[in-house]
Amino acid sequence: MLIRPKEGILDPQGQAVEQALRALGFEGVGHVHVGRLVELDVDDPSRVPEMCERLLANPLIEDYEVVLLEEAAVS
Amino acid sequence: MLIRPKEGILDPQGQAVEQALRALGFEGVGHVHVGRLVELDVDDPSRVPEMCERLLANPLIEDYEVVLLEEAAVS
Amino acid sequence: MSHALAPHRELGLTDSEYEGIVERLGREPNALELAVFSLMWSEHCGYKHSKKLLGQLPTEGPWVLMGPGENAGAVDVGDGLAVAFKVESHNHPSAVEPFQGAATGVGGILRDVFAVGARPIAVLDSLRFGELDSRRSRFLFDWVVKGIGHYGNSIGVPTVGGEVYFEGPYEHNCLVNAMCVGLAPRERLIRSAAAGVGNRVVLLGARTGRDGIGGASVLASAELSDEDASKRPSVQIGDPFEESKLLECCLELLQRGTLASLQDLGAAGLSSSSSEMASKGEVGIDIDVSRVPLREAGMEPFEIMISESQERMLCVVEPERLAELTEVCGRWEVRATEIGTVTDTRRLRVFDGDDEVGDMPVEALVDDCPLYDLEPAEPPEPVYPDPPRRLGDDAQAAETLLALLGSPNVASKRFAFEQYDSIVGSRTLRRPAAADAAVLSLDHDGGSGAIAVSIDCNGRRVACDPYAGAAEAVLECAANLACVGAEPLGLTNCLNFGNPEKPHVAWQLQLAVAGLRDACLALGVPVVGGNVSLYNEGAEGPIYPTPVVGMVGKLPDPETVPGLAFADEGHAIALAGRFAPSLEGSELEKLRGRLARGLPRLDVHAVADSLVGLRAVVRAGGLATVHDVSDGGLACALAECCIAGGIGARVDLAALGGGEAAAFGEGPGGVVIAGPREAVESVEGAVVIGRVGGDSLELAGLLSVPVSELAAAHEGAIPSVVS
Amino acid sequence: MRFGVIRFPGSCDEIDALLACRRFADAELLWHKDRSLGGVDAVVVPGGFSYGDYLRAGAIARFSPVMESVAGFAREGGPVLGICNGFQVLCEAGLLPGALLPNASLRFVCRQVDLVVESADSPFTRACEPGDVLSVPVKHMTGRYHAPDLPDEQVVLRYAPGHNPNGSQDDIAGVCSAERNVMGLMPHPEHAVDALTGSADGGRLFESLAMVPA
């Protein structure tokens, strides 16, 4: 699951990283956002959105996206 | 960038999420890991690994993976 | 517009209030003006239902430097130093998003204190949740504590004290009140009145986004209900790092004398801060919203005017000092943008570039908010259901004591306070649970002695008897201060109540304010500030009336401050003070599933006088242990002294009449003291009841319980259910 | 003898460290943007949340101009003490081995703990004896020390049995560099320099440093 701060919500982490990257001389960097990455093995992927809604993401301030990897792709 | 706790290092956040999911009645969940997601727009993607090495990830405790999205894919 | 309601009603204004606006403007308001009026005339900003009552509180004293009306009150603590403090609620935002709600509550109260020029040196928190068997209450408690810790810990202001109660009526409406205490050289206190026509109005700090739009009126004056998702506010995110820079920057600007005035942006954002600055300075302000740095594209002028984005301050500066301001802000990496000018129009005019988009008389916004009379009526029926019964009437005394110690209201709050940095700043001489009040040294600041701070209120007792319960909250604070030898200098309060338009809530409010007043008068303590949070109701009715009281006092010599732990084998134990314990309204009655109507008559003067005596004894320095009797009664107070000291005690309560009321009864004024026999006996009116020693707490004829068992019940209760 | 205490935006305990140093020697604040260390004899990197600690604790502060000078100072053998966030910064900067991870409890913890002195052979502990027990507070969110191949000689302080507040490997509370002139610890000795606040044991570290000939 990729969990990101909702659009328009203040993202102080993203701001801090953006500034730090600039200070390190990385030019041409913008729209930095810091979110969370939750990875898990699950028998029944259809329940993942429900997990996000109920626990993993805070729907008031975060959006989530579910990326499924097939068994084989999981190393 | 997807930044994850290195394998073998205790990941209490992952454990806590795993337990909480079980407590909520989600069965068949395993190998939960919580990491960080850093998203940014960058003019020169070839510099991204360097950003990770220098700032975004700590190689002693974290692994990173870079996923590039083309201009068009960025909404 | 396709609103179901007329726009003004949608914004919480009545038809007659709307007519009042039209009358004052001499025309219909445009959308921006309506939005601004609706917020300025909300309960939160306008104190529509509470202003008349608050006028009853005593606010004067020779050491008061700033009273109600400023961002924070301030008292003189000698040596050229002032202490500024205030308590404020963030109840509804915390119910919606507990972590950010609590965090931004702390951020907001810190800004109120540095807005008057004081460096924040301590935070205290006062929290109320439903019973811990509720999953939702555990969740809220857990995340509120994390949120408070997050902001305070990150910004480097210690959280030195607080209180938490768990009661059913808070299940659907938790309370999160935060108090901040600040310190300043006396002459550096600054008021928020805008001054000097032609001076510039500068916005400092974070960019403005669509945070909390509609917050102040919609969020703070409507009862929460789950169905109504349309009223869901956009959650405000706190950024303690931004605030830490803003804080240092503002303090440096004040130290240099760069600013003519300073004001935080709280509820209603730019609208309220600019109009209040203009009102106090009897001037006007022009603001150009197109100059405000934005975080989101496409914000409308009205959104910019009412946004509640955090970590922003508004200041007034003479044009010739702008360069200096820019230089200081640059060094602290704080954004500073000139957005307006002080005028002589006494109007708040809003421009979007060259277009005028709003024009309102300042007086109408700030002073003309209609005030309503309460229509109090004593409820014929009990307002609250009895609490769930958890203990039988036939329980043995030992079982009762363990049940009380393990009751979350009495149990150790270590789970919470260990998540707070209580020592940063190097002033903390007594941390949470070390004494009844937190003690903060003034040594590094050029002061002598120390200050003591406490925050208290037992809402259940206020529900039993609004007058006595509220007076007790004040007395409890004063007792906590007396336990460390401090004399109270000032009081702040936050009146958390239900819907004041309901007669029984109005009745609670009226009696509680009378109780506060009488206790303050008896103690000679002025009220220097506070906050009101009304409409705290869930589907099942109002919260317990909860007038949270915060108090600051001064003590001359930190070396003499005792702790609450029993210290040495053989020390004599006595009960001091004016104590008339009763089971009415006690924690034990709660465990037995009963809620009293009415508390025993309270003699506030007698209790106040006894505290003066206790203070003198503590200051004399002979006592090793001092702990006031509070929730759970004398037996719990003794148990707490044993647990803290890791040592037992043998006590006989016969001299107090014995029985359940002596052991578990509650009421103001009782204090456990211990120390060498001569020291204890020299305390006027103290009744020796036992001695320190052994591994158990023994109450003759009642119980004997090993201290380890007491500790397990007391320390284990909250962690075992929350973490 | 003069201490320099670094001040980053977001530092919290820099004044506390300054006051603690001043009990034993002269001390001044050093601004994060200045490259000069002003000729100080020892550097303290204090606690707090430098730059908000928004990415990883200490990750951004290590790049500040003053840290370049601190690295140079350390290479030349100058004593550098990192406390809490300062420890995190020194690890991120590679001046100390290892890294600090979130507490095993996932909660911030503020509590008094006992520390055992493992080595008195460092500029920071020379006023102590091995085996001395010091009562010092911890207060942090990210204090679980992780350094897979740390030589035992570099462990300077351990949490006393039962006092490990964060799940640190082998109860490690403080470590030094191979050259022994850089030390980091999660506990806050600067908050234990006055018995009135609960303990004066932390003063031994500053006292040790002040014994270094100027």
Ligand SMILES: Nc1ncnc2c1ncn2[C@@H]1O[C@H](COP(=O)(O)OP(=O)(O)O)[C@@H](O)[C@H]1O
């Ligand atoms: N319960 C109260 N007792 C005394 N003063 C109060 C009370 N509630 C509010 N005040 C005073 O009214 C003024 C306005 O309060 P408020 O609007 O909450 O301040 P702010 O705008 O700084 O948040 C403050 O000076 C405050 O001290």
Ligand SMILES: [Mg+2]
């Ligand atoms: Mg204010």
